Amino acid sequence: MPVNMKQLINLVEKEDWPFTQGHRLCPGCNAPMVAKWATMTAKALGYEPVVGAATGCLEVSTTIYPFTAWNIPYIHNAFENVAATISGAEAAYRSLKNRGKLKTDKPIKFIAFGGDGGTYDIGLQSLSGAVERGHDFLYILYDNEGYMNTGNQRSGSTPPGADATTEPVGKVKTGKVQFKKNIVEIIGAHENVYAATASTSDPFDFMAKVEKGLKHEGPAFIAVLAPCVRFWRIPESTGPKVTKLAVETKYWPLYEIDRGVYKITRKPRNFKPIEEYIKSIGRFRKALQHPEYKEMIEEMQKYVDTRWERLLKLEEVTKGMYLR
Amino acid sequence: MPKYDSWKEMPIAGVIDKPATAREYNTGTWRIMRPIVDKDACINCMQCWLYCPDMAINGKVKEDGKTEMLGFDYNYCKGCGTCAEVCPVNAITMKPETEFLK
Amino acid sequence: MPEKYFEIRWHGRAGQGAKSASQFLTEAAVEAGKYSTAFPEYGAERSGAPMKAFNRIADVPIRIRSGIENPDVVVVFDDTMLGLPDLTAGLTEDKLMLVNTVMSPEEVREKTGFKGKIYTIPATDIALEEIKRGIPNTVMIGALVKLTHVVPLEVVKEKVKKTFEKKFGPEVVEANIRAVERGYQEVKGDA
Amino acid sequence: MPTKLAITGAAAVAHAMRQINPDVVAAYPITPQTPIVEYFAQFVADGVVDTVMVPVESEHSAMSAVVGSAAAGARTMTATAANGLALMFEIVYIAASMRLPIVMPIVNRALSGPINIHGDHSDAYAVRDSGWIQLFSENSQEAYDMTIIATKLAEREEVLTPAMVNLDGFITSHGVEGVEILDDEVVREFVGQWEPKYPLLDIDNPITHGPLDLFDYYFEHHRQQQEGLKNAYKALPEVFAEYEKISGRKYDFLDLYRMEDAEYVMVVMNSAASTAKYVVDELREKGIKAGLVKPWVFTPFPKKEILEALDGRKAVMVLDRAMSFGKEAPLYSLVKSALYEAKERPMMGTYVYGLGGRDVTPTMLHVPFEDAIKGELDPNEERYLGLKE
Structure with missing residues (x-):
């Protein structure tokens, strides 16, 4: 049974929020939603979450010395190494437990949070290494498609045409031209892993995946589309609304790769054109004014259609074929 | 939250040796729009509670097993309006803080 | 002057076991209550490239950590290397050279031009007969011990036993002890 | 046992x-x-x-x-x-x-x-x-x-x-x-x-x-x-x-070798100190009052101990197995700084040796002592041991 609302409210009433008030993320930021849902789920399932964070908005704004918004053990080391850091903590847990040096018998679960910069780009090696080694941890990527902590620089996750200060839209350029790196398939290809996408528009789908990830003995990875309201140039209140559109336009399909087995977890009945999604986000406004961007949107539409068809086929082909 | 006057008093390593100390920092002061709930319209579905990025909405499970939305914690609410946006019955409205200056 | 160390320089091809032989000798020397160091000269060599290894043995702690320029003994693991000028570098006429070869000492002298004492031993052949593998190490050590007395023969045999017993069992130990003994007995010189 | x-x-x-x-x-x-x-x-x-x-x-x-x-x-x-x-x-x-x-x-x-x-x-x-x-x-x-x-x-x-x-x-x-x-x-x-x-x-x-x-x-x-x-x-x-x-083994901030009456002192770390001890012995045989200081501890830097060990000696030659490009070699600059408070400052010389594994022979390590004995140390000239000049 996946966690439900009552369980979560009961948990907070009884044990307090694992991730608490007073953090200094922007109003309407989607990152704290991800942190809150993930840690609550772990707690509601009876686990003791120990959290690691990569340098980024979530880290900077929740632990401004001497203030911490974490009600559970937390560690930050650097930008590119949260997976390695948490793999060390997990190794310590196994060792101390074996040697009878732990003060608790409660089951500890390790959760690492990273933004897209710390995951797609500078932290990819560390993440790949930790996943390959099979540490028992859940890595949660809050993907806001850019280095938002430092003011909207481009990342390997930034979509084509999204204005970014290090690859801006200009007179002769429509901004970034590369599509997003397919991070879930990259991590999913490690095979011993539970990997999934999620969206802030669908907390229960996300929390069900958190549960699967925590219960999977070994590494798990969830990429959550989590807008930065500020640099996406969208109204503060509309993060989840926009990510809903991302799902409905196939821009961000919700699926999982469980040890090689594909499963689409949400199949919208009617799809909307990707242009609708792009037009809902201010970050694309400049590119949209560019005559050449029209072609890019068409390409993106083709891409998301093909990817969706591919996912459906992968779901069919891989059914029951667990690799590990 | 202790305010340290000397390096000799502080825990070493930058460790924050107590949990959840951020509660002593009131982010409610950032707010320019205030959410107001119409409890008659509210169906206590708790979507606002679930989404609130600042854990600034209180809720409980009543003895009859039903959930109840208990209002806002204005010490922390930054006024982003996500609660109003996700409310399925439009029971939450955002009002300018200036209206509450008295 | 400070105490002089007894210095050995080994020449072989990477992978032939000269480094292991030099290490074994130091292990035996330490076992015999002496001070000793063994260290190879590393480049980026792959199997087959000429390489060097060194030993110092003394009754006092070994201080010098540099490579050996004026050895008391040069040990050559592979007679195909005999033309190399490195072999005789710094080796004065009052010192000696030990070569693993089926050639006679005279032939070695011809190839190397070395005027000091030359000793030969067909260590690879003996190893093939005794150990059934062409690893000349233990034969060479037997020969070296005969010529230099740096470590007592008994200690070497004891060390062979310790080294090979656990990993390879009594048959290998016996074969290697025979190899040491034959090296000791069959080494021959021209002077 | x-x-x-x-x-x-x-x-x-x-x-x-x-x-x-x-x-x-x-x-x-x-x-x-x-x-x-x-x-x-x-x-x-x-x-x-x-x-x-x-x-x-x-x-x-x-x-x-x-x-x-x-x-x-x-x-x-x-x-x-x-x-x-x-x-x-x-x-x-x-x-x-x-x-x-x-x-x-x-x-x-x-x-x-x-x-x-x-x-x-x-x-x-x-x-x-x-x-x-x-x-x-x-x-x-x-x-x-x-x-x-x-x-x-x-x-x-x-x-x-x-x-x-x-x-x-x-x-x-x-x-x-x-x-x-x-x-x-x-x-x-x-x-x-x-x-x-x-x-x-x-x-x-x-x-x-x-x-x-x-x-x-x-x-x-x-x-x-x-x-x-x-x-x-x-x-x-x-x-x-x-x-x-x-x-039974005694350690300290500094390994002082034949330092009681030493006039010419070499300061060097790690394995080269071993060879240097041999060189000191050779010099002592010749009646030269050579000595050696080998820091066992580099950080925290034993400034006080260095000062005590070197104050009043005739000459101090510091050997660094690295360069600090554009600046004085690391160990040298620290030793020199420690000697600022010396009552009798020794002559000083700075030598870089053994980079990239360059072999360090006794012959090479004699050079700084010879320079010192000849009174030819220059605190401002970085010299190189074993370099193809």
Whole structure:
């Protein structure tokens, strides 16, 4: 049974929020939603979450010395190494437990949070290494498609045409031209892993995946589309609304790769054109004014259609074929 | 939250040796729009509670097993309006803080 | 002057076991209550490239950590290397050279031009007969011990036993002890 | 009873690690440190130790993982060399700032480039300001001893500072010599158990490690780090004395060799000091009052001890196995600075030697003494031993 609302409210009433008030993320930021849902789920399932964070908005704004918004053990080391850091903590847990040096018998679960910069780009090696080694941890990527902590620089996750200060839209350029790196398939290809996408528009789908990830003995990875309201140039209140559109336009399909087995977890009945999604986000406004961007949107539409068809086929082909 | 006057008093390593100390920092002061709930319209579905990025909405499970939305914690609410946006019955409205200056 | 160390320089091809032989000798020397160091000269060599290894043995702690320029003994693991000028570098006429070869000492002298004492031993052949593998190490050590007395023969045999017993069992130990003994007995010189 | 084994320096360090019995080792191989990791991995594979070994995919992750592990409350070790240390660099600082008593043998090797795998001290100097304790060892015995000493020192509550144990690449790490290995129980009792102050895994007392530390407190935390190093300086004689009790081997900040009446003093670290001792003996035979100072401890730098050892000598020649491009060589500049307060300042000379593993012969080490005896030292001229001039 996946966690439900009552369980979560009961948990907070009884044990307090694992991730608490007073953090200094922007109003309407989607990152704290991800942190809150993930840690609550772990707690509601009876686990003791120990959290690691990569340098980024979530880290900077929740632990401004001497203030911490974490009600559970937390560690930050650097930008590119949260997976390695948490793999060390997990190794310590196994060792101390074996040697009878732990003060608790409660089951500890390790959760690492990273933004897209710390995951797609500078932290990819560390993440790949930790996943390959099979540490028992859940890595949660809050993907806001850019280095938002430092003011909207481009990342390997930034979509084509999204204005970014290090690859801006200009007179002769429509901004970034590369599509997003397919991070879930990259991590999913490690095979011993539970990997999934999620969206802030669908907390229960996300929390069900958190549960699967925590219960999977070994590494798990969830990429959550989590807008930065500020640099996406969208109204503060509309993060989840926009990510809903991302799902409905196939821009961000919700699926999982469980040890090689594909499963689409949400199949919208009617799809909307990707242009609708792009037009809902201010970050694309400049590119949209560019005559050449029209072609890019068409390409993106083709891409998301093909990817969706591919996912459906992968779901069919891989059914029951667990690799590990 | 202790305010340290000397390096000799502080825990070493930058460790924050107590949990959840951020509660002593009131982010409610950032707010320019205030959410107001119409409890008659509210169906206590708790979507606002679930989404609130600042854990600034209180809720409980009543003895009859039903959930109840208990209002806002204005010490922390930054006024982003996500609660109003996700409310399925439009029971939450955002009002300018200036209206509450008295 | 400070105490002089007894210095050995080994020449072989990477992978032939000269480094292991030099290490074994130091292990035996330490076992015999002496001070000793063994260290190879590393480049980026792959199997087959000429390489060097060194030993110092003394009754006092070994201080010098540099490579050996004026050895008391040069040990050559592979007679195909005999033309190399490195072999005789710094080796004065009052010192000696030990070569693993089926050639006679005279032939070695011809190839190397070395005027000091030359000793030969067909260590690879003996190893093939005794150990059934062409690893000349233990034969060479037997020969070296005969010529230099740096470590007592008994200690070497004891060390062979310790080294090979656990990993390879009594048959290998016996074969290697025979190899040491034959090296000791069959080494021959021209002077 | 201690046993004498003829083993490499790498094996000696691995044996120390085995006896220290860390909870976690996370490491990545790099020449010439590799055999340390290999020996230790074999101990794990054979069940000789039940340490959890994390075979990471890079040195960066090695240092990151040991930070995670030590913060979790586990006794944690790693080892590296040169370019590996350079790749760790960012996290090396973080480990010190997080006050995690990680012990890390460094098998000293030249920092590229061009690439070179042999011994010099450019790697150790590169992290001299990182906040780690830095111990140096002349040979395999000292590398073994220092690894055990470092563990005890780093974990002391008033110290809580990570420690590096330096040994020269190949010369020490791959050379075989006799090393006296203490009994396992003796070492285990000596290092005891580490009681971490802020273990991350204490879920009943949740704490935050590694917060954002801005201008209002960062300075104070660094002042605390400085105190940790000062405390290490104070604790070292005590730890050395305790170690002497179990081993019979006496350590100090400085290894003073034939220094009682020495007039011409060479200052040099690690394995070259061994050859230099031989040279000092040779000079003494000739009636020259030569002596040697070998720092065992580089950080915290034993400034006072250096001053005491060198004040009033005729000449001091400092040898560095690295260059500081555009500046005076690291050890030289520190020794020179220590002598600012000397009552009778000696003549000074600065020599760079042995870069990229260039062999250091007795002949070479005679040169600085000869220069000094001839009165030809120049404190402002960096000279090179064994360079193709």
